[in-house]
Amino acid sequence: MRVLVTGGCGFIGANFIYYMLSKYPDVEIVNLDKLTYAGNLANLRPLEQGPDKERYFFVHGDIADPGAVSGIFEKFRIDAVVNFAAESHVDRSINDPAPFVTTNVLGTQNLLWTAQEKSVPRFVHISTDEVYGSLGAEGKFTESSSLAPNSPYSASKAAADMLVRAYHKTYAFPAVITRCSNNYGPYQFPEKLIPLMFKNAQEDKPLPIYGDGQNVRDWIYVTDHCLGVDLALRKGRPGAIYNFGGDAEKTNLEVVKTLLKQLGKPESLISFVKDRPGHDRRYAMDFSLARKELGFKPEHTFEQGLEKTLSWYRENQEWMQSVQSGAYLEFMKQWYEDR
Numbered sequence: 001m002r003v004l005v006t007g008g009c010g011f012i013g014a015n016f017i018y019y020m021l022s023k024y025p026d027v028e029i030v031n032l033d034k035l036t037y038a039g040n041l042a043n044l045r046p047l048e049q050g051p052d053k054e055r056y057f058f059v060h061g062d063i064a065d066p067g068a069v070s071g072i073f074e075k076f077r078i079d080a081v082v083n084f085a086a087e088s089h090v091d092r093s094i095n096d097p098a099p100f101v102t103t104n105v106l107g108t109q110n111l112l113w114t115a116q117e118k119s120v121p122r123f124v125h126i127s128t129d130e131v132y133g134s135l136g137a138e139g140k141f142t143e144s145s146s147l148a149p150n151s152p153y154s155a156s157k158a159a160a161d162m163l164v165r166a167y168h169k170t171y172a173f174p175a176v177i178t179r180c181s182n183n184y185g186p187y188q189f190p191e192k193l194i195p196l197m198f199k200n201a202q203e204d205k206p207l208p209i210y211g212d213g214q215n216v217r218d219w220i221y222v223t224d225h226c227l228g229v230d231l232a233l234r235k236g237r238p239g240a241i242y243n244f245g246g247d248a249e250k251t252n253l254e255v256v257k258t259l260l261k262q263l264g265k266p267e268s269l270i271s272f273v274k275d276r277p278g279h280d281r282r283y284a285m286d287f288s289l290a291r292k293e294l295g296f297k298p299e300h301t302f303e304q305g306l307e308k309t310l311s312w313y314r315e316n317q318e319w320m321q322s323v324q325s326g327a328y329l330e331f332m333k334q335w336y337e338d339r
C-alpha cells in the first residue's frame with residue numbers, strides 16, 4: 001500500500017511515518033510538506049539514509065496548490081491519503097487567522113477534490129477535539145456532540161471537517177474523520193505546552209501558565225494517536241467520525257507540576273500570565289466508538305508517556321536548539337509583548 005501523508009515533517013506526521021514504516025514492510029510513504037516553521041526535514045533524515053529509503057519519498061509542496069497535489073497523483077499510484085498538514089497552533093491563529101483558513105480549509109478542499117477525481121479508495125482526515133468547543137465540569141465529547149469551535153484554529157478545522165463530510169455525502173467519497181485530544185511526545189515544536197515547559201525548565205526560565213492553570217486537557221502519547229489513525233485507515237467505516245483520547249484528563253497546572261517533578265526542578269519556576277483569549281476550559285473524549293469499531297485503546301498512561309517524552313527531549317537537545325529559528329523567536333517575543 002502506498003500512502004500519501006501530508007504534513008509529515010511536523011510532529012504527529014513524522015511520528016506516524018516512522019510508525020507505519022516500522023510496522024508494515026509492504027507500506028510506502030509519499031510525504032507532501034510545505035516546510036513551514038513547524039515542518040522540519042531533519043525529523044525524517046534517518047529515513048532518507050537508512051534501510052527504508054526505498055519506501056519513503058519526500059515532496060516539497062503545498063496542499064493548497066492544485067499543481068503540486070495533482071503532480072503527485074500523476075507521478076505515484078496512491079492507495080490512501082492521510083491529511084495531517086495544517087497550521088496547528090491556537091495562539092498563532094489568534095494573532096493571524098488567514099494562513100489557518102488557507103491551509104486548513106482551502107488546502108483540505110484542494111486535496112479532497114484531487115483525491116476524489118482520482119478515485120482514491122481511502123482518505124483519512126486528521127481533525128481535533130477542539131472542533132467541539134469547551135466542556136463544563138461534567139461530561140465528554142462524543143462524535144455527535146455539536147461543533148462549537150472557539151478559536152480561528154478550531155473554526156478552520158471544523159470547516160475542513162464539514163467539507164470532508166460533504167464529499168462523502170455528495171460524491172460517496174470514502175473519507176473518514178478522526179478527532180483526537182492533546183498529543184505529546186518526540187518532535188513536538190516547543191511552542192506547545194509540554195516541550196515549551198521542558199525547554200524553559202531546563203534553562204531555569206519562568207514557565208508561563210495562562211490564567212489560573214485549571215484548564216483541562218486529555219493527554220495522549222503520540223504513538224497511541226498513530227495507532228488510532230492506522231486503525232481508521234485500515235478498518236474505518238467510510239463517512240465515519242472517530243474520537244481518540246488518552247483517558248488522561250489533567251489541569252495544566254497538574255501537567256506542569258508533574259513535569260517539574262520528573263525534571264527535579266522547583267515549582268517556584270511557575271509564573272501565571274494573562275489568559276489566552278477565548279481559552280477553552282475543558283476537553284474530554286468519549287472514544288467508545290473507536291474502541292468498539294476499531295479496537296482502539298491507548299497504551300500509555302500519562303506518567304509513562306511523559307517520562308518517555310522528557311527522556312527523548314533530554315537526549316535530543318540539539319534537535320531542540322535547531323528548531324529555534326529566528327522567525328519563531330520573533331513570534332514569541334511579539335506574543336509576550338502583546339500580553
Ligand code: NAD
Pocket residue numbers: 006007008009010011012013032033034035036037038039040061062063064083084085086087088089103107126127128129157179180181182183184189
Ligand atoms: P505541526 O504544526 O507540528 O505540523 C504541521 C505540518 O504540516 C508541518 O510539517 C508543516 O510544514 C506542514 N504544513 C503546514 N501547512 C502546509 C501546507 N499548506 N501544505 C503542506 N504541508 C503543510 O502539527 P501537528 O501537531 O503534528 O498536527 C498535525 C495534525 O494533527 C493537524 O491537522 C492538527 O490539527 C491535528 N491534531 C493535532 C493535535 C496535537 O495535539 N498536536 C491533536 C489533534 C489533532
Ligand code: DAU
Pocket residue numbers: 088089090091127128129130180181182183191192193194196208209210215216217252276283
Ligand atoms: O486538543 C487538541 C489540540 O491540542 C490540537 O488540535 C492543537 O493542534 C494543539 O496545538 C493542541 O492545542 P492546545 O491549545 O490545547 O495546546 P497548547 O499546547 O497550545 O496548550 C495546552 C494548554 O496549555 C492550553 O490550555 C493552553 C495552556 N498553555 C499553553 C502554552 C503554550 C499555557 O498555559 N501556557 C503556554 O505557554
